[in-house]
Amino acid sequence: MTWTFTDDVDVFLDAAGASLAARPAENTLVLTVTATLRRDGPRAYGDAAPVLGWWRGSDGEVAGTLVQTPPHPPLLGAVAPEAVAPLADALPLTRINADRTTAEALAATWPGHRIDEEQRLYRLATLVAPSPAPSGRPRTAVAADRELLVRWHHAFADEVGQSGARVERMVDDRTASGGLTLWEDGGVPVSMAGVSPRIAGTVRVAPVYTPPEHRGRGYAAAATAEISRAAREAGALEVLLFTDLANPTSNGVYQRIGYRPVSDRLLVSAVER
Numbered sequence: 001m002t003w004t005f006t007d008d009v010d011v012f013l014d015a016a017g018a019s020l021a022a023r024p025a026e027n028t029l030v031l032t033v034t035a036t037l038r039r040d041g042p043r044a045y046g047d048a049a050p051v052l053g054w055w056r057g058s059d060g061e062v063a064g065t066l067v068q069t070p071p072h073p074p075l076l077g078a079v080a081p082e083a084v085a086p087l088a089d090a091l092p093l094t095r096i097n098a099d100r101t102t103a104e105a106l107a108a109t110w111p112g113h114r115i116d117e118e119q120r121l122y123r124l125a126t127l128v129a130p131s132p133a134p135s136g137r138p139r140t141a142v143a144a145d146r147e148l149l150v151r152w153h154h155a156f157a158d159e160v161g162q163s164g165a166r167v168e169r170m171v172d173d174r175t176a177s178g179g180l181t182l183w184e185d186g187g188v189p190v191s192m193a194g195v196s197p198r199i200a201g202t203v204r205v206a207p208v209y210t211p212p213e214h215r216g217r218g219y220a221a222a223a224t225a226e227i228s229r230a231a232r233e234a235g236a237l238e239v240l241l242f243t244d245l246a247n248p249t250s251n252g253v254y255q256r257i258g259y260r261p262v263s264d265r266l267l268v269s270a271v272e273r
Contacts, residue, residue, distance in 0.1 A: 001082070003064070003090045005053040009037040012052035012067075019054075019062035023078050024200040025123060025262055026099070028240055030077035031199045033067050044166075045069035053091075055083040066091075073097050073267065081105070094270040103266035110270040117244070117267035120251065122259035124228055124239035130257055134218035136185030138226040140178050141192070146171060149180060152192055156209040160244070170194075181230070183223040191219035193227040201237035208241075208250075221253045228257070 006012055013020075013034060020027040020034075034052070036044050043049075048070035055064035057080060064083035068074040074091070076098035084105045087093070096106050107113040141149055149171045157164040174180045174194050183191040191210040195203050205227060210220045224241075231239050241259060243251050 001056065001058055001086065003053050003055045003066075003083070003086055005051055005090075007042060007049040007051065009034055009042065009050070009052060012054065013038070016054040016062045016065050020065060020077060021200040024202040025121065025238055025240055027065065027077040028121070028199075028202060028204055029075055029097075030065050030067050031202070032196055032204065033069060033075065035197070035199055037069070040169075046071050051091075053087075055079070055086065057082070073269075076102055085109075095268065097265060097267045100264040100266055103268045107268045107270070112271045112273040113268050114271050115266055116269055118246065119242045119265045119267075120245050121262040121265065122241050122243065122254055123262050124232070124241075124258055125260045126258050127225060127228055127232070128256065128258045130218055130221040130225055132218070134183070134185070134222050136183055136190065136219070136222070138181050138183050138223060141175050141180035141182050143175055145180075145182065145189070146175065148189060149175065149192065152209050152211070153207065155211070156207040159209075173197075178230075179227075181223055181227040183219045183226070185214075185217075185219070190214040190217075191223045193220070193223040195227050195231050195239075198231075198234075198236055201235075203231045203236045203239055205231075205239065205241040220250075221257055224254065225257045 020031050037050060046069060051068040053066040054062045057063045064079035065077040066074050073095035079102050084102055088106055088109045096103055150167055153167040153171055154164045179195045181193050182189045193208045195205050205224060208220050208224050228239050
């Protein structure tokens with residue numbers, strides 16, 4: 001019952017891939033990050049090598065995973081409660097992104113801690129069209145929209161405090177695969193929604209962005225509903241998205257179009273008392 005670590009994504013997925021795919025919603029972030037590492041190489045997120053870990057229980061089955069791509073904090077997938085204390089012993093953790101229960105258990109081993117971010121994972125149940133529907137219509141983004149899409153992705157990253165380092169690659173990849181939807185009103189793009197590549201039958205809606213001057217008119221809900229519908233029709237078994245719990249407006253919007261809560265995640269940092 002120990003944690004094993006490697007910097008080789010293929011070794012990690014050989015050991016933990018089946019476990020991740022068996023619970024794709026809870027492991028959606030680990031699945032996405034490791035798919036990117038496998039496709040783009042070990043330096044896809046930064047200059048340092050990644051740290052990838054898995055924990056096996058007494059039955060020999062993988063019941064915990066960790067992925068760290070410096071400079072980003074370690075990211076945990078689904079982790080069995082009995083794997084938490086061994087993880088704290090195995091790695092000198094001072095920051096973690098994990099489900100609420102695991103994050104709180106790890107934070108309890110630190111002298112003090114602060115919660116930097118709280119997110120909620122939602123799963124699409126029955127899709128409900130926005131009502132009232134906003135004016136305008138959706139369309140799939142194309143290569144000619146690249147300048148606008150890159151600008152909006154950077155604006156989204158700035159608003160939520162994320163790195164914009166991979167924006168151009170993401171825009172190009174998702175445009176090529178039809179994974180970006182624009183909502184237009186009067187022929188003018190007013191909102192966008194993106195969807196991640198399908199992994200283990202699951203996709204995740206992100207980003208959703210509306211420029212400030214176009215907010216409050218229902219465009220984001222309409223764009224999200226459209227790309228969610230398209231993902232379902234393309235074969236996705238699960239359509240997921242994350243929201244910031246500090247933003248009650250977006251949480252309410254997504255629930256009204258059919259998304260239901262799955263779990264919460266915390267980004268927690270150790271602090272000295």
